[in-house]
């Protein structure tokens with residue numbers, strides 16, 4: 105049935121695309137890793153069966169494989185402008201094993217453009233993937249300045265950058281959404297401030313990309329990374345680069361591979377071909393979802409997620425022993441990732457009780473230990489995190505709340 109122009113997400117239609125959901129487990133650790141589309145698995149296998157050859161030769165199968173790769177890269181580049189704005193040229197997208205790996209490569213590639221005494225701003229609300237690679241540049245004399253989360257609001261405030269930006273600032277690195285707080289950082293004021301001193305922006309979009317459409321050109325950021333395995337794809341990641349950002353990159357590839365594009369410079373030895381072909385099922389799925397509902401995919405997805413997270417937050421608010429770590433109310437800037445601690449039980453104990461109900465959630469610092477400490481929490485204990493995706497159902501949420509009732 106085509107449900108064109110219906111207001112709500114057809115969750116049965118959605119779930120039919122994810123074989124791993126056909127189980128009695130409810131998966132709510134989606135910010136850790138999301139279920140994979142059947143089409144991703146099928147296309148990955150198809151590539152391995154049909155085009156197991158190296159690219160670049162004149163014989164037919166090699167040429168055919170090259171065409172498949174160009175098609176995949178173009179389709180994946182489309183993810184960076186799904187919400188509008190100019191399309192990103194495919195060669196301005198690099199693929200890697202993970203966001204951590206891509207941002208490490210980016211830092212290495214930018215190293216020659218940075219001089220001792222130049223400053224880089226990093227945030228303590230970030231996952232370590234967008235902190236560690238920049239901290240390592242201190243060995244070359246780079247100066248790190250910390251943009252700190254405010255413990256009272258549990259947010260990064262763009263105006264706090266005003267005390268940190270100087271004429272030596274080269275780069276502002278921050279997350280687009282916290283993988284622990286579920287809050288979105290408004291990039292507009294961040295980019296405007298960075299630009300005003302001639303600095304560039306490197307944004308970690310990992311926690312944002314499964315929930316909202318990307319508009320890279322409109323945001324005006326230079327580098328934007330996210331992990332495809334959290335957006336229903338295979339275990340790999342993408343880095344989109346603006347034209348100016350791309351032009352700054354030093355080559356990490358073989359010395360004779362001189363094409364001046366991220367696709368060459370940041371992909372030493374190439375990208376994983378079969379995963380790229382498989383991952384191209386992600387934009388196709390989002391297109392199909394939009395066609396099915398007669399509305400942009402992430403408009404339908406975010407409305408559904410908003411209802412789910414609203415119910416979780418509302419329920420948690422009734423529990424006196426619970427402290428929500430992040431915004432306590434659902435809203436447009438609130439992703440369906442909810443962290444909390446309880447005054448009665450440790451996060452680990454709560455999660456183990458919930459495991460027994462065959463519901464997958466998780467506890468810890470989620471590779472954002474600096475954020476956990478900045479909020480006055482124990483790094484090793486961390487928080488309980490419930491992270492939802494659009495394929496979660498209201499019935500699963502009720503199961504979760506019943507399990508939490510017994511676990512808290």
Ligand SMILES: Cc1ncc(COP(=O)(O)O)c(C=O)c1O
Nearest residue numbers: 202203204231233283310311331
């Ligand atoms: C916000 C955020 N950034 C970066 C990463 C790192 O991604 P990857 O595992 O692809 O390196 C994660 C992983 O959980 C994340 O949640």
